Amino acid sequence: MTDYAEAIPMYVDRSRVFIDANNPKWIVIHKTAGFHTAQEVANYFATNAEMTSTHYVVGQDGTVVQCVREQDGAGGNCCLEQGHAAFLPEGINLNLVTISIEHVDPALDNSTPLTDAQKRASFRLIADICARHGIPARHGDANGGIIGHFELDPISRARCPGNYPWNELWAFLEQGGFMLDITATRGYFTDLGNNVWRCTKTGYVVGHGILDFYRRYGGDALYGLTYLGLPLSNETAVTGYQGVVFQRFERGVVCWDPGHQVDNPPGSGPAYLMHLDRGPGQDPRIATLQQQVTTLQQQVNTLKQEVDTLKQELDAQELGSSPSAKPVS
Ligand SMILES: [Zn+2]
Incomplete structure (x- = not known):
């Protein structure tokens, strides 16, 4: 089991985390400045001497690996440096109020742009964590939110997370998801x-x-x-x-119906796809064709009746000419 449904579990040993001690208020974004895959980073977290870890690692291929449970504190956001963001509290272990996410970047200066797959995976993961923990889905302040490692450590981690696409993340969170550009x-x-x-x-x-x-x-x-x-x-x-x-x-046919007066497909919002087999969403040409079919059926029925009548008349005539019949006077 992982806290994020799409993550692969590669948990570090629980001796390496702050067990059941995390009450997350901020999400901290990191980049790896080295490494090539999320699994490689997870293996490093499992074995490194400093007990460094983050909760998640997002690979360049969009793979999300979870290394620490969200209820536990990870080991990546330990200490504040001089010049840190003023809203971050001093004198507490920040690993107990944060969920941290690493992003694989092979470049030592974190200059590689996120791949499309990595960006999508990262944004979706962040939105999911915010929703589940009630973390404000915006840039962090004293009330919580999303911040970069450099905001904790502006001296030694000035390049973490480097060129992470912040503006795209804010737009994504404001829109409530990805949108066609x-x-x-x-x-x-x-x-x-x-x-x-x-x-x-x-x-x-x-x-x-x-x-x-x-x-x-x-x-x-x-x-x-x-x-x-x-x-x-x-x-x-x-x-x-x-x-x-x-x-x-x-x-397809799209209906704008915020009050769900016409239809109410399960889980739908103010707009939804309409029925095509009936109602206003049906192609009007189908109604015309249906009308034509009805007219033709009526014509067929009329013709059938005429044929029946003619047959009866013919039968009556044949009856009249039959030798066994009584002669018509
Ligand atoms: Zn970092």
Whole structure:
């Protein structure tokens, strides 16, 4: 078992940690300045003489290894140096109020940018820890939050965590997850401002709540552009429902319905995918086809009745000409 569901356990011996003593308030971000894999770092934590460790190590391939339980204090954030962030309390063991995360960087000056996989893994791990421990999901202050090792030790650890992408982390946490960036749409969209994009190919605009849904849909690496395709309409009001609109895309229909008046798929937010087999989300061409089928069925029935009538008339005539029948007077 790991505290973070996606982590691989490689725990250091419990003689190397502060057992059941951690009451985390801050997350401390580190980079390894050496090493090539998360497992390599975990092995180092298990055996080094100084009892150095962090709770997690995030590899360049996105692997997350857990080395210390979150309820225990790790050994990476021991001592404050002169010039440390003013909000950090002196005179206590900071390992008992922090959860620490290492990021593998082979460069001794921590100058290697995080890989995409590493960045995703790191951001998701941080968001998960914040949510589970009630740690403020923003830059740390006296109330807690996320900080860099250099804020504890500005002299000896000035380059830890080096070029960690702080601004991207803050944007990720503010947005509540990863979102499709306009620059990643490969020219299919232009940004009109005010949270509205226009599709350069179909000309339709996607905005506000539906755009937020579109930019998040699929999470992580794949978004609405991948799953829903391009817009095939603008927002269209759903008749009979105040403030509810839907929008057609190549591969799905999105409804903006914060009050869940039209539908309430389990776990859905204010926007969700609509039923395609019925209701306003159904392609209007299907209704036309269904109407045509009904008309044709009626025509078939009418023709069948005419055929039956003709048959009865023919039978009656044959009966009349039969020798065994009584002659018609
Ligand atoms: Zn560090």
